[in-house]
Amino acid sequence: MGTFFEEILYALGFLAKTLRGVGAFVFRGKASRKILVMQILFTFVDALGIAALLAIGIGAAVNVIGIPYLTMLGQQKMIYPLLIIIITRELGPLLGAFIIIARSATAIATEMATMVISHEVEAYVSVGVDPIEHLAVPRFLGVTISLFLLNVFFSIFGLAGSFAVAQLFNPLPPSIYFNYLLEDLMVSDIIVSSVKSICFGMIISIMAIMRGFGVERASTEIPVAGLRAVGSSFLWVILVDIIICAVYYMG
Numbered sequence: 001m002g003t004f005f006e007e008i009l010y011a012l013g014f015l016a017k018t019l020r021g022v023g024a025f026v027f028r029g030k031a032s033r034k035i036l037v038m039q040i041l042f043t044f045v046d047a048l049g050i051a052a053l054l055a056i057g058i059g060a061a062v063n064v065i066g067i068p069y070l071t072m073l074g075q076q077k078m079i080y081p082l083l084i085i086i087i088t089r090e091l092g093p094l095l096g097a098f099i100i101i102a103r104s105a106t107a108i109a110t111e112m113a114t115m116v117i118s119h120e121v122e123a124y125v126s127v128g129v130d131p132i133e134h135l136a137v138p139r140f141l142g143v144t145i146s147l148f149l150l151n152v153f154f155s156i157f158g159l160a161g162s163f164a165v166a167q168l169f170n171p172l173p174p175s176i177y178f179n180y181l182l183e184d185l186m187v188s189d190i191i192v193s194s195v196k197s198i199c200f201g202m203i204i205s206i207m208a209i210m211r212g213f214g215v216e217r218a219s220t221e222i223p224v225a226g227l228r229a230v231g232s233s234f235l236w237v238i239l240v241d242i243i244i245c246a247v248y249y250m251g
Contacts, residue, residue: 014210015202018140021133025141032138039142043104044149051150052157054095055087059162062086067166079166081184087158089189093196094241096150097204100143101233105208108139109229112212113222121213136209143208144201151197192248199244200237207232 025032062083070076112135115121124131163177211229215221 011206011210015206017132018136018206018209021130021137022141024130024133025137032134035135036138036142039104039139040146042107043100043143044146047099047103047146047150048153051096051099051154052161054099055092055154055156055158056161056164058091058095059083059087059158059160060165063162063165077180080180083159083162084181084185084189087162088155088185088193090245092151092154092158093147093193093200094237096147096154096197097200097237098234100147100150100201100204101230101237104143104146105204105229105233106226108143108205108208109212109225110222112209113215113225116213116215117217117219117222131213136213139209140202140205143205144198147201147204148194148197151193155193188248192244196241196244199240203236203240204233207236 063079066079066082067076070078115135121131121135124134159181163174166172166177208229211225211232215225
């Protein structure tokens with residue numbers, strides 16, 4: 001337990017140092033902006049296809065399973081708040097986080113660990129370049145921005161894809177379908193979904209960078225850093241998701 005709490009404090013300190021470096025990166029991080037762009041390209045753009053496929057599949061599944069049962073109960077309109085809860089509020093941020101953990105957490109941790117082993121980080125320090133500002137901050141911002149955008153597109157694809165499936169059961173004009181969705185979409189749903197995606201993005205990036213920087217000198221530590229980054233990211237994403245849900249539903 002002592003080690004567990006020490007790790008939490010260390011992660012919080014690493015997060016605080018990274019957040020302090022954001023301002024410096026914004027004003028004088030021109031050399032690192034390419035890293036930010038490439039991180040968004042890899043984490044968001046390249047993952048958009050699998051996210052869209054998952055979103056459409058989940059939206060279709062909700063319609064296929066939910067509409068017949070709700071029709072029997074005379075509550076067919078309940079499919080709209082159900083879609084919003086499942087896709088926008090709950091599964092959008094969580095599945096987006098899982099996709100990014102699988103794709104980017106290992107890659108970032110491995111890249112950082114390789115730079116430590118090859119003494120590249122020491123080289124940055126020796127010439128007066130802050131490795132947090134130059135290496136950590138653009139990846140931190142890139143992953144966080146990417147997960148937020150991936151969550152937005154997941155909701156769009158999930159709700160729009162479910163419309164195509166809904167036509168097989170109960171054909172509706174697009175205006176009626178999306179009007180029902182907008183009527184049931186609450187500001188709180190958007191806020192909770194956005195908070196989750198931002199928190200998850202920060203967790204994944206910090207865990208990956210921290211695990212990468214935490215290696216010593218052996219090359220065998222590189223794959224271990226990747227595995228630890230994935231494990232830690234999954235653990236903390238799920239715990240934070242439970243906490244946010246508990247606060248929302250109890251509030």
